[in-house]
Amino acid sequence: MFVEVLLIVFMALAAVFILMLLRAAYMPTKQIASKKAPEPMEFDLDAASEKLAASLRFRTVSGAGFDEEAEAEFLKLHEHLRKSYPNVFLKSEVTVHGGRSLLLRLFGKDKTLKPVIFMGHMDVVPVEASSTDRWLKPAFGGTVEEGFIWGRGALDCKHVVSGLLEAMETLLVSGYEPVRGIYLAFGHDEETGGANGAAAIGTFLEAEGTKAWMVLDEGGKVDCPGHITGRPLEAVVSIVEKGFASFRLDVDIPGGHSARPPKENAISVLIKAADRVNNHVFTPRLKGPLADLLGFAGTEMGFWKRLAIANMWIAKPFVVGWLGSSPSTDCLMRTTAVTTILKAGMKDNVIPSHAEAIVNTRPAFGETPESVRCELERAICDKRVKITASGHQHTPSNASSVDCDQFRLLQEAIARHFEDPVVIPGILTGGTDTKHYANLSDAVYRFIPIKLAHELAEGVHGINERIPVDEYGRMIAFYMDFMREATR
Ligand SMILES: [Zn+2]
Incomplete structure (x- = not known):
């Protein structure tokens, strides 16, 4: 009798294990392969890198309250961006919000389509006085050396601001006219909560009744190796x-x-x-x-x-x-x-x-x-x-869908621009300016198209912040490709 019971228990356990194996074997993959190579588009990476480096020289430091010196630096940065990306500023409607934040709106040919909003921020965190001697290049020197663009803001997140502008400038020079509108929204106080910058832009767009097809901000990247899967390239798109x-x-x-x-x-x-x-x-x-x-x-x-x-x-x-x-x-x-x-x-x-x-x-x-x-x-x-x-x-943000055209478009673009990446919908434990855009779209994603080894990622808010020149080139190519795919 005892042996029979043991046998039944053993068979039941074996059946459960076989069922588990089958479920694991037939678990459908959510990864998608790249369908096509990105359309080639030429741009001058050396010149683009110099423009980003120059933007790092402006001490647009986020601090508590109004600061005259920072105010002047923001205005100088605006002027630098205007000169560096003339076509974007010429062809877009440019408005200033909260005194220092910029909203550039390139309207699409089809006014009935909702625009895509690309976000970034122009402010940076301060550099601790006690750490300056550990920087290999001056924190606000803004130089291109040894294959890197060096300076506070190179990874958080003036590279996004300049990368988006560079991509849009190149597209406009090539004669590209988007069907869907492209909005670029650059805050000036993300590092202190965004209450005056992104919040002002969000309120302005909401009051106008704007709804966006999609919002893309910082807040995810390609880790190598991945934190979750351990795979060589793990692209985390925070939802x-x-x-x-x-x-x-x-x-x-x-x-x-x-x-x-x-x-x-x-x-x-x-x-x-x-x-x-x-x-x-x-x-x-x-x-x-x-x-x-x-x-x-x-x-x-x-x-x-x-x-x-x-x-x-x-x-x-x-x-x-x-x-x-x-x-x-x-x-x-x-x-x-x-x-x-x-x-x-x-x-x-x-x-x-x-x-x-x-x-x-x-x-x-x-x-x-x-x-x-x-x-x-x-x-x-x-x-x-x-x-x-x-x-x-x-309160925590809403969770955006992973089963929609917007997410798939991002996933496909990641597959086109990175070598065999695994895409993971991420949960962002920090904060971004997207909290001020919650009412504008159901599809809010946070991802910067950059591959960063862990030691470079430590430069964010740390010392020796720098971005590899070729990764900056990849970002620009990604943004051009994605802008075209999302707005054609
Ligand atoms: Zn940031």
């Missing part, structure tokens, strides 16, 4: 952006003399709360954009991960364990929360009566700042800790 919400924790408990400390005080209660926040694990959200991501990645992965992704009905814990094994993948599936500021005390022999902390969270798709606040309250579970919202808060 959603996580939210942003900071909270302030306040604890008020009467203090006193440090020679007679009570069991608990404001600091000890706050530290316990901060620790609970840091160790709190939010529920994984495997549906929606993460399901899209896994659907595209699954067929490109090794045997066990492919088996698990194809069989989420039984292998969900394995997938959650795998994603959770690294902070860079864990943050894709759930809300994160971490204490970033602590303040308390003013004298070594006084127990303070007040202690406060700031917790920064990134709400996952499907959550809101308020739902996160409630969860933090439950996690801290201490009425003495008051939790209130701090600073600007954003």
Whole structure:
């Protein structure tokens, strides 16, 4: 009898495993091959690189409040762009928003078609004074040397601004007339939230009743090797952006003399709360954009991960364990929360009566700042800790579709311009200016057509920011090709 039961259990397990194998084997690939080579289009890469390098010399640093020096630098950058790409400025309607942001609108031949909006930003993050001696070339020198274009903004993201303008200039010189309109929208305060730049452009377009066929901004790139699949080239097109919400924790408990400390005080209660926040694990959200991501990645992965992704009905814990094994993948599936500021005390022999902390969270798709606040309250579970919202808060963006012409067009263009890439719909954990364009289109994607090794990507907001000249050439060729395909 016992042997029979064992045999039945074994056969049932074998049947389940065979079913899992079949599901993995027949999991449909979402990757598409390049149908054709891009139409060749000549442009002068040396001259284009010099123009980008020159734009890096303007210190268009994003900071808090109005800054006269930065203002003048922005105006000089505008003038440089106007001179460098004369046809774009001549043939487009140019408007300035929020004082320094630019919107260039090249209207299409068919006015009934919705335009494509290409976004970028002209501001850059500051260079830390303590780091200047570690830059191999001056941060605001803007030079082309050793096969790279060097300077703050080369990767975030004046290369996008100049690359788009270069592509459009070349197309216009060749006599190209788009059927669908092409809008270029360049913000000036993305690094501080975009409240005056992109927000002003977004409000302006919304008030006009503009709806865009598609919006393309920074926020994804081609990683080599890939973070998710480990494949040599992984193109991440972000389809959603996580939210942003900071909270302030306040604890008020009467203090006193440090020679007679009570069991608990404001600091000890706050530290316990901060620790609970840091160790709190939010529920994984495997549906929606993460399901899209896994659907595209699954067929490109090794045997066990492919088996698990194809069989989420039984292998969900394995997938959650795998994603959770690294902070860079864990943050894709759930809300994160971490204490970033602590303040308390003013004298070594006084127990303070007040202690406060700031917790920064990134709400996952499907959550809101308020739902996160409630969860933090439950996690801290201490009425003495008051939790209130701090600073600007954003709910996660809508998730754009991966099953539409816009996404397919991007996927095809990526396949044409990169060697055997895997395309993955990404979840952006940082923020972009697209949050101000949410009402303009259902198809909002974040992708820069550039292949970046990890050590070069560290230049973003870091030191020795530089872009390889040939990658900049690839970006321009990609933008020309994609502009034509999306607007013909
Ligand atoms: Zn940026």
